[in-house]
Amino acid sequence: MTQLSKVLLLVSGLMLASCANTDRFASGTSSDGADGYGLGESEVIGDPAPLNEEVAEFIDMVGDRVHFAVDQSTLDPSAREILTAQADWLFGNAGYTVVIEGHADERGTQEYNLALGARRASAVQQFLIAQGIAPERLDIVTYGKERPIEICSVESCYERNRRAVTVLLAAAG
């Protein structure tokens, strides 16, 4: 009973997350007409792992995200604790690769927030590498202020939007 309600919560949480991230996995590229300065080597990021017990454990028990102070990309002690647990989990689940999403709140200009999101995602990536996770398992992407999870315009919402989310990817086919 309690277990069931927990699963439902997890599922709804994941559905929200996937709604917020639909763009990341858009299929199709514009490779046609790839002459001159045509599409280069920028490979497409893979699909997120489907929800299963492992993924649910990672999100629910380990914690898939860390938060940042205004304009900062430094990892505070609580963030480092979460990321240490993420590294442990990734050691034990070697089949997963991840993409780390960097996000910013709405109180900044678009270009700066894209760069700031890249900094935050990179800070997480570097921490996980330092914990011994192979760099090739850790991709990064910035969303700037494009994908807030909270939509109100107060600090309590902003601080939840200033985040880096470690998203597990489906095993490459």
Next chain:
Amino acid sequence: MTRAIAQALAFSLYPLLICIPMTAAAQGPLRIEITEGVIEPLPFAAPTFIALNPNAGDLAVRITGIIAADLANTGLFREIPSQAHISTVTSFDSPVQFSDWKAINAQALVTGSVDVTPDGVLTVTFRVFDVFSERPLGQGLRLSASRASSRRLAHKIADEVYSRITGEGGYFDSRVAFISEAGPKDARRKRLAVMDYDGANVRFLTDDSTIVLAPRFSPKGDTVLYTSYETGRPGIFVIGLADGEKRALRGTPGTMTFAPRFSPDGSKVVFSLSQGGNTDIFSMSMESGALTRLTANPAIETAPSYSPDGKRIVFESDRSGTQQLYVMPADGGEASRISYGPGRYGTPVWSPRGDVIAFTKQRRGRFHIGVMRTDGSEERLLTASFLDEGPTWSPNGRVIMFTRESRGSAGVPALYSVDISGRNLRRVPVQGAASDPSWSPLLR
């Protein structure tokens, strides 16, 4: 006269607009010196242009309306409504009753005629008068185009009237590329779109299957750069407006690119490249794809914009600890900081006139659009709100369009424009939410 009309018809099968001088006249004394800043708009009258055949009646009303709206929306002119007119213009060539126009204080008068042939060739003839000196202001002109181009033709006439009275280039016959938005803040759908400068003729260039950001017109106005998440990470694309064909700029594995802008000659693109968490500025040859690094700094360097002569680049960097504006040579090298006021400065854009730089400023929780001289002096803030950002210049460097987003969970972005004097703040009439405007050069 007959020969002139024949000429107009011969050219009108092409989508080009042609101008034929009708009468020579000295430049009149009527002038708005807009560099001084105009407080009182100049009153003008534009009686409905004469329809030369029954089929031209609706067109005449529409074209006259567009011309009057273009002029009035600048804030520099005020239209005297037709109900106040004393004279009724019944023939384009009959003498102007200047006393009637003086009596209602119309300082400028625009008269015209509209003709349309059965096969859809539209011809508009117009004159501008300085009412108080009772003289024509410049030459009368005849413009011809296909009927489908009637809005453009009206904008061209308004540009001509604007130029004659202000002595500056116009900006009405131009387009704006922008991002059309839908859906709530946490699930925004974005599409690349282009429209006339006044919000008419919206055309969508992409669907909403992926995030698209920040379109930037090419100097010729034929292509648009933008940033897309098509591959899952931000990357720069270029799309042709005529054929809708899009191509990705050459990427480098493990990097993300954004904030592109063309060089003034269109041969290069300058942009931000983010690698390993660090964002620097690079340029790329459009022809060869050759990449040149312009900054090498652990700070965030982004939002580059060329000077109109192509020799310098203004950009933002947080190398001092906060976002500030810097200018460097176009091929890289030492950058000098130009912004020193309190607050943070971003998204600099060099004016097409070359003398000032527009920017976004954040201070004490508010966002402003402002301008400063290229050495950072004479900073002036033009707007203030919860979130203003991303200025773009009108082709004549007189007006700035930008994004204003309202506060809260129901917050939506909209396009606004403001005169560089800080007056005449207006919402650009676009259906639905819109952001990231990029103003085209004047169309040809």
